[in-house]
Amino acid sequence: MLLEKSIYDFLEELGSKSPAPGGGSVAALSGANGAHLISMVCNLTLGKKKYVEYESEVSGILEKAKKLGNQLAELVQRDTDVFLSVRDAFTLPNDSMDERIEKQEAIEEALKDATLVPFSVMELSLEGLNLCDEAIGKTNTNAISDLGSAAANFEASLKSAYLNVLINLKELSDKNFVSEYGMRSAELLKISEEAYDRIYKQVLIGIQ
Amino acid sequence: MLLEKSIYDFLEELGSKSPAPGGGSVAALSGANGAHLISMVCNLTLGKKKYVEYESEVSGILEKAKKLGNQLAELVQRDTDVFLSVRDAFTLPNDSMDERIEKQEAIEEALKDATLVPFSVMELSLEGLNLCDEAIGKTNTNAISDLGSAAANFEASLKSAYLNVLINLKELSDKNFVSEYGMRSAELLKISEEAYDRIYKQVLIGIQ
Numbered sequence: 001m002l003l004e005k006s007i008y009d010f011l012e013e014l015g016s017k018s019p020a021p022g023g024g025s026v027a028a029l030s031g032a033n034g035a036h037l038i039s040m041v042c043n044l045t046l047g048k049k050k051y052v053e054y055e056s057e058v059s060g061i062l063e064k065a066k067k068l069g070n071q072l073a074e075l076v077q078r079d080t081d082v083f084l085s086v087r088d089a090f091t092l093p094n095d096s097m098d099e100r101i102e103k104q105e106a107i108e109e110a111l112k113d114a115t116l117v118p119f120s121v122m123e124l125s126l127e128g129l130n131l132c133d134e135a136i137g138k139t140n141t142n143a144i145s146d147l148g149s150a151a152a153n154f155e156a157s158l159k160s161a162y163l164n165v166l167i168n169l170k171e172l173s174d175k176n177f178v179s180e181y182g183m184r185s186a187e188l189l190k191i192s193e194e195a196y197d198r199i200y201k202q203v204l205i206g207i208q
Numbered sequence: 209m210l211l212e213k214s215i216y217d218f219l220e221e222l223g224s225k226s227p228a229p230g231g232g233s234v235a236a237l238s239g240a241n242g243a244h245l246i247s248m249v250c251n252l253t254l255g256k257k258k259y260v261e262y263e264s265e266v267s268g269i270l271e272k273a274k275k276l277g278n279q280l281a282e283l284v285q286r287d288t289d290v291f292l293s294v295r296d297a298f299t300l301p302n303d304s305m306d307e308r309i310e311k312q313e314a315i316e317e318a319l320k321d322a323t324l325v326p327f328s329v330m331e332l333s334l335e336g337l338n339l340c341d342e343a344i345g346k347t348n349t350n351a352i353s354d355l356g357s358a359a360a361n362f363e364a365s366l367k368s369a370y371l372n373v374l375i376n377l378k379e380l381s382d383k384n385f386v387s388e389y390g391m392r393s394a395e396l397l398k399i400s401e402e403a404y405d406r407i408y409k410q411v412l413i414g415i416q
Contacts, residue, residue, distance in 0.1 A: 007218055008211040011240055011281060015247035015274070019350075022248060023357025026241045030364065032219055033234045039223035040230060066223070073219060142227075145375045149231025149368035156238065156364035159408065160357035166415050167353045200367065207374050 002077050019087075024079035024118050027160035028072050031125040034153035035069035037146050038062075038131050045139040054138035061135050068131070072124050072157075079117045079164070086110040086168075108173060115168040115181055118161035122188045125157040129195045136202050148203035155196040162189050210285050227295075232287035232326050235368035236280050239333040242361035243277035245354050246270075246339050253347040262346035269343050276339070280332050280365075287325045287372070294318040294376075316381060323376040323389055326369035330396045333365040337403045344410050356411035363404040370397050 002010060002021060014021055042062035045051045051058065089106040093099050132151045139147065165185045169178045210218060210229060222229055250270035253259045259266065297314040301307050340359045347355065373393045377386045 003216040004214050006212050006214055007237070007284070008281070010215055011244045011277060014241065015244035015251070015277060017248070017251040019248070019252060022351070023245055023354040026245060026357055026361065029215070029241065030238060030361065033222065033237065036219045036223035037231055037234060040225070040227070043223070043225040044227060069219060069223060073216070076215070143230070145368075145371035146231040148371040149234055152364040152367040153234065153238065156360040159360040160353075163353035163356040163411060163415065166412075170415065203371060204374075207371065207378065 002080060003073055020080040020083040021076070022080075022083065023160050024083065024114075024121075024164040025076045027118060027125075027157045027164060028075035028079055028121050030153045030160065031072035031121055031128060031157035032069050032076065034125065034128045034150040034157065035065050035072055035131075037150035037153070038065035038128065038135060039069060041135060041139045041143045041146050041150070044143050048140065051138065051140065057138055058135070061131055061139075064127075065131055068124055068128055072121065072128075075117060075121050075124075079114075079121070082110065082114040082117050086114050104173075107171075111168050111172050112174070112177060115165055115172070115177075118164035118168075119181055119185055121161040122158050122165070122185055122192075125154040125161070126188055126192050126195070128154040128157075129192055129199065132199050133195060136199065136206070141206060144203055144206040148200055148207075151196055151199040151203070155192060158189055158192045162186075210288060211281060228288040228291040229284070230288075230291065231368050232291065232322075232329075232372040233284045235326060235333075235365045235372060236283035236287055236329050238361045238368065239280035239329055239336060239365035240277050240284065242333065242336050242358040242365065243273050243280055243339075245358035245361070246273040246336065246343060247277060249343060249347045249351045249354050249358070252351050256348065259346065259348065265346055266343070269339055269346075272335075273339055276332055276336055280329065280336075283325055283329050283332075287322075287329070290318065290322040290325050294322050312381075315379075319376050319380050320382070320385060323373055323380070323385075326372035326376075327389055327393055329369040330366050330373070330393055330400075333362040333369070334396055334400050334403070336362040336365075337400055337407065340407050341403060344407065344414070349414060352411055352414040356408055356415075359404055359407045359411070363400060366397055366400045370394075 089110040092103040094103045250266050297318040300311040302311045
């Protein structure tokens with residue numbers, strides 16, 4: 001399991017000839033890093049007198065960030081799994097007509113899974129950006145750069161995951177699925193870019 | 209050592225009340241992920257007939273990406289170390305005039321180190337973006353989304369590291385140092401944004 005590997009070993013495996021883990025798993029990892037940075041910022045805020053008026057709100061953000069961090073971390077492994085399923089489907093036999101139909105269906109199914117995982121990463125990382133938005137102004141100002149880092153990681157996660165959505169959609173035959181997830185993922189990316197720009201500017205102002 | 213921790217344990221420690229590792233170490237990790245993604249793309253290209261004309265160029269990119277990946281991975285630990293040195297400097301005694309002077313000098317020195325580490329992360333991640341640029345069109349097109357993910361990770365690395373440069377510069381007294389690294393880091397960020405936009409657009413075109 002990827003999450004049990006040391007960072008050193010994960011990086012080695014990432015750089016190797018094996019195509020998985022690749023950009024999709026890294027997209028989920030960027031999101032997980034972002035969510036855990038929000039948790040840290042909340043933990044550096046709770047219990048401090050200066051922020052007592054935001055105590056319950058920050059507790060709420062912490063709970064959401066923890067859940068998000070776990071969900072995104074799970075998708076690091078999941079993205080590699082669905083990639084391997086696609087590869088396996090391509091190795092199915094296709095000697096008879098029945099086998100050819102079965103193989104096509106298996107490929108189509110695996111590609112849909114391989115699209116839905118990075119799509120989920122995008123949805124979760126957009127939630128992460130919204131949490132950054134909520135946290136600014138209510139959390140420890142000494143850690144405001146960490147909120148900015150969290151936002152940068154969510155944005156990288158969305159941008160990477162989007163490419164993984166597109167590359168899988170390209171191979172799919174189901175036109176409705178392709179059209180639906182093409183539109184929805186482009187929309188998530190657009191919303192995220194606006195949110196990220198706003199958050200990063202607020203962080204820059206907060207630092208000065 | 210952070211690189212020896214499992215990803216799971218790293219994320220746990222990142223989310224904890226302890227301020228290190230924080231956004232600075234994550235910035236270096238994003239860059240390391242980016243560099244290792246380039247290595248993977250090169251490894252998926254070398255030896256393939258279709259790309260034989262780029263063989264020596266891609267070998268060169270692979271060597272640079274490997275070196276970059278190692279340098280950035282080392283800075284994951286280094287950023288946490290320099291953060292802790294700043295914290296230690298703030299706990300030095302300041303009862304006598306001599307002690308106060310010594311403490312001020314120690315803080316100043318530690319803050320400079322804590323600025324130079326994320327500044328190095330920025331320089332290295334910009335090198336990474338340039339490697340993505342070189343690799344596009346010469347590497348396995350099946351892995352083009354991974355080059356885009358690499359670029360997204362370098363950009364997140366630069367954006368995060370920049371915030372860490374700024375937050376340390378803010379506390380420094382040496383006006384020349386503050387002015388020099390303020391300007392140089394802003395310049396790196398600007399160059400990177402242009403490079404990243406160009407690369408990401410090329411990747412989108414390459415996927416379609």
